Amino acid sequence: AAIVALTMAFPTLADVLQIRKDAPKEYVVEKGDTLWDISAIYLDQPWLWPELWRLNPQIDNPHLIYPGDKLSLVYDSQGRPMLVINQKFKKLSPGVRKTMKKGDAIPTLPLEVIRPFLTYEQALSEEDIDTRPVVLGANKGFKTIDTDQIVYVKGDLERSQYYGIYRQGDPYIDPETEEELGHEAILVGTGRAFRSGDETNAAPSSVRVKNVKREIRQGDFLMPALEGQTLPAFFMMKRPETAISGTIIDTTSKLREFSTMDVVVLNRGERDALKAGHVLDIRRASPTVVLTSDGPKYKDAASRYERTMSYFGDGEDSREWKMPKEKVGELMVFKVYEKVSYAIVTKTLEPVRVGDTIHVDN
Structure with missing residues (x-):
């Protein structure tokens, strides 16, 4: 393998480099x-x-x-x-x-170190998805399509070009603003076009299916195979130059909790100056405490009356105390869209969850 040089911004000398206690001599x-x-x-x-x-x-x-x-x-x-x-x-x-x-x-x-853990899912706007070529059906008329079958596509495809076949997934919603950030585009298979179409005369393009990750259905859409999948040979790993905070809004594994090398979706993207290679902390808010007549209680364990009463008062008289957010891990961004990003978890102090926040001070 060729030597790969990673260009990384050096930390300032004011940063204290802490050596692990168990580090060997x-x-x-x-x-x-x-x-x-x-x-x-x-x-x-x-x-x-x-x-x-x-x-x-x-x-x-x-x-x-x-x-x-x-x-x-x-x-x-x-x-x-x-x-x-x-x-x-x-x-x-x-x-x-x-x-x-x-x-x-x-x-x-290098990319090869983490590629096995990456995902081919993408985040696209509904408007973008609506412009893509669509699977009309297959040569055998099955509702589900398998390897080596031919699919017919509404759209003028380029002969000999490889295409990814995707399904529109759930929308990504910003939990803070309720803005729709895009839709998950789930890769279901790949194929190679061998016949161009002519939409004007309702003649479909023809694609031979080469690989199936999950069943291909009518209505799935196509994109050139490498579109949105080109990643750098190596990542310039560094902290963002400006402060940033956001939320983990989804994970490609769809598990409740996840760990190192799992892929997560963030509600921050290009418009927030996020870039591939940025390393961010993962933080989680500690449980909120309310002061009751019986003393401090976690809010989740307090009665409805006690939770209602906690809204009264402020400052030192407040009955509801929101605890700090503590670090539970780190992640590295590897794919960035306008409003969302995909990141890979590089370190965990405890299992990471959807809803945990991302944070970096400037």
């Missing part, structure tokens, strides 16, 4: 490691990896680390941690590096 690089993997061994915030390597006088290019290299954790005169290649170990193992080809240098966080 030395580590031997293994085949399949990435700089992200190694940084996660030493840092609770792996996207700060340049801070761990950039102070290193022995490594002009930290991307050129090879399997078999032994790394040592040391501290400079100002007490700042850094990783260096253990030269003594290299002298004892002169053949290790010679056996490695240039292409064997370990990468940072």
